[in-house]
Amino acid sequence: MSTKEQLTLTKRIRGLYQELFDLTDPESGEPIQYIFNVVPDKKHYPDYYTFIKAPTSFNSIKKRLNHYQSPNEFIKDLVQIVWNARTYNEKESFVCRYAQVLDDFIKNRVMPKFASAGYDVGYPDLSPIEEGSAGVLLPYNYGKERQSTPSPTPVMHQQTMRLITTTPRSVSRASVRSTPMHDEEYEEEEEVVKKRYTHKEQSFKRGRPPVIDKPYEQRIKNVLRNLRREKGVEGDSLTLLFERLPDPRDYPDYYKSITQPISLDEIKKKIKQRKYKEVEPFVQDMKLMIANAKYYNDESSTVYKNTLLLEKWFVKFLEAEMKKPDSDFISHDSLKLPLEQLELRGKLYKIGDWILINNPNDAQKPIVAQLFRIWQTQDGQRWINVCWYLRPEQTVHRVDRLFYDNEVFKSGQYRDHLADEILGKCYVAYFTRYQRGDPAIPYEGPLFICEYRYNDNDKNFNKIRTWRACLPDEIRDHEDPITPLPSLRRFKKIESPLKHLLPPNATPHMPIPEPIIGAPNAPPLHGAVYLRDVDPTDDLGQYASSRNCPKYIIRPNDPPMDENDASLNTPLGNYTRNVVSHPQPPAPVYHATPSLTTVSTASTFTVPIALETATSGVLKMDVMSNKRRLGGLDVHSEGPVIWFKTPGVLIPNRTVVNVCGDFGQADEDGQVNETIPGSGLAGVVRPGNSAAYLAWKKQKLEG
Missing domain, CATH: 1.20.920.10 (Bromodomain-like)
Structure with a gap:
């Protein structure tokens, strides 16, 4: 070739x-x-x-x-x-x-x-x-x-466009613009699993939350759906070149010429997150995308020609959708009016809130769930769709599996409930973040911890790698703040609450049992346990029999730890509110509660005036440009962060020879007096070196 x-x-x-x-x-x-x-x-x-x-x-x-x-x-x-x-x-x-x-x-x-x-x-x-x-x-x-039989040698189609494709290096949307969710959504099958051990057959509905769109949202989606069916000047998909923005590494000049870059990827993301409250903002974004393409590309290029074609079809499809009455988008036999929030017994609930729902199988153990959809039907009834988070005793698991206090597991169950079934609010903390800090928001009700998702079809537990993939589209861009801990939190684990249910004749090869099903629209009445050999691959501390266990987990049979160890988590009692200090005036919330309080972790230490003057030339780190390097610090705190190589040394009236002579006024011998009388902080400005190093440095300079 x-x-x-x-x-x-x-x-x-x-x-x-x-x-x-x-x-x-x-x-x-x-x-x-x-x-x-x-x-x-x-x-x-x-x-x-x-x-x-x-x-x-x-x-x-x-x-x-x-x-x-x-x-x-x-x-x-x-x-x-x-x-x-x-x-x-x-x-x-x-x-x-x-x-x-x-x-x-x-x-x-x-x-x-x-x-x-x-x-x-x-x-x-x-x-x-x-x-x-x-x-x-x-x-x-x-x-x-x-x-006819074509030539075995394919024909090279010459193109004279400046911008050939939007992603010349074939950088996929998954690898650049979004986080792969293969592990997170594996359990979301839309199959029906029949449950045994009941007097009548019952089933668990699976799948994603229902799509409930207002008429204007359906118009927007119809326009995009029709555009994707059209072909470009070369027979390819008309929208292909507009799906993603150009790679900045290949087209740096694009971002110099285009001040407001936008692609269909960003537009579709806004649609999923319900950012458009009417058709007009969507139209403006589409016009901006078209204008950008026409401005940047040559009129003779394929991209420019496709842009004109896209513009023509967009206007045509938009006009057709806008002429339709709202009644065309409403099914009268199953009218569902989507709601953004609902008020119930004096409390406001919004999409993304963590809630407790009445459990007909056990009133003492409400269903832990996250709110995904809210709507109202013709008869005035208000409905919600939620994702269930199951408790340990509602799952089928190995008899040696260990659990955290108040641990729950994300299920693949997205269920409809009447709004009146809501009992109140709660909060579910992602294990990885809770390990590093406490929720910095005034949540209501009990706090639960979630590290794994549970597939009730094959009875498997899988560690959640991307928490955002578990959340509703509307709030995936938002992350609840945390108050960082001085060190990683350590956790005590407890034995299975169903350990007593293991049959006396159990063997490691026994079939996996089924849970006991009660009411049809509720988690199992209780789960079950089974016996298995030691899992040599477990290094997450899931089982009491595992040979390896992370240092942050304390198993029931591990040696006793120091009770004064601050890294141990405080046991989470059932339905006890975790009181958050530093109350602030209410602000918009992303989820969990109608109001959000951000607890700043910025230091209250005041630098002495003399030291501030002395460090005026010190290179300071811009916080907002170095979020990843700052780790758990509050990157929203004002002011730069000064990084010191070593802690300050308390040496009163110290004079240090500054070879560079950056600070202060040098004397005739080239020395700089960095003494700050009475403060004892001179060593903070520039840490002193060892005697051996200074002797070597002196010898080198004199030589």
Whole structure:
């Protein structure tokens, strides 16, 4: 293959690769990239690598984009993802449904695209394939569109545009603009799991929260949906070039010319987070995106021509949607009017709030949940959709599993409840953040800790890697502040509350039991336990039998610790409020409560005037530009942070020889008097060196 042919092939593959990130599940509307962007974590899914011998992901394909020697190599990697998903997951699972979307894309988009360009492509049969085999190619039926035998050498399409694509290096939306959520959403299947041990069959509904849009939101989505169906001047998707912003490394001049960059990615994010309160702001963002593209690109370029085409279709689709009456967007047999908040018994509840819901199975243990949707029906009833967080005794787990006090687990259950079932508020703290500090907001009700998600289909617990992926779209950009602790918090773990339920004849090979189901719209009446051998892979302290355990976890049989150890967490009593000090006037809240109080961790230490003068030339760190380096410090505190190499030394009336002579007035011998009489802080300005170093320095200068 010549260099020109290789460049042509790579360009075609890159274009199709970018389209992968536009594929969505037709049922939920969710992008499939979040599942296939990375392979499963080997630590949490060891059995995956027992069955799957060739793990493949969008990310691994990205690394090979410049190395594919034929379209069939690219197609085989895509088909491998489909094959892996279907092999490991149940047929009815949402992962298999996503795999079908990808498979349709391969057969209806990728293969016809290469075939029309003259490449000989086929669909690989991977069913009997061993690791490393190239696969058997099944001939692709080109159909009536392929009237003649094309030249085996593809034609290079010359383009004269300044901005060829929006992401020249094929940097995916998942790897740059968003956090991969493969681990976080694995359990969200929309299947029905039948529960045993009950007098009648009952089922657990699964899936994402219902989509409840106002008429203007439906208009906006219809416009974008119609635009995505249109083709550009070269037959590709019209919206492809507008999906993401250009890579600043490849187009630095773009960001010098364009002061308000925006792409469809940002616009769609605003739609998901319900930032648009009417159609007009959406229209203005679309016009801004179009204006940016027209301003930056040459009029003869493909991008410019596609921009004009996009503008024409946008105006047409917008006019059509705006002419429709609101009644066209309302289903009268199931009218749901979305609400942004609701008031109940004197309290205000908003999307993202942590709440307690009446549990018909056990009134003493309300359902812990997070509020995802609020709406009102024609009869005036107010409804909510929530994600359940299960307690240890509501799960099925190994008998040796250990738990924190007040620990809960994110489930895949998104349930509808009447608003009147709400009992009050609570707060669920993400373990990783709670380990570093206390919530700096005045939350109500009990505090719970969440570190794992629970799949009630296969009874597995998986560590949550990205907390934001668990939250409603509307609040994913917001993070509750914390008051940092001086050191990481340590946690005591307790034994399973269901330990007594283990059958006396239990063996490590016993089948995993089912929970006992009570009321239909409530967590299980109680879970169950089973016996297993020691898990050699556990290094998170999940089990009493594990050989390895993190230092921050204290298991029941561990040696007693110093009770005065400040790093030990204070036991969280059931339904006792964690009182937050430093009350402040109410401010807008992101979730948890209607008001937000930010407790600043800025130091109250006042630098002496003399020292302030002496350090006027010291390089200071700008807080807002160094958020990641500041770690747990409050980056919103005013003023820069001065970094000292060592603590101050209390040496009254000390004179230090300053070779550089940066501070103070030097005498005729080149010495600088840095003495601050009576303060004893001279050593803070510039820490003194050891006698050995000063002797060496003196010898070097004199030599």
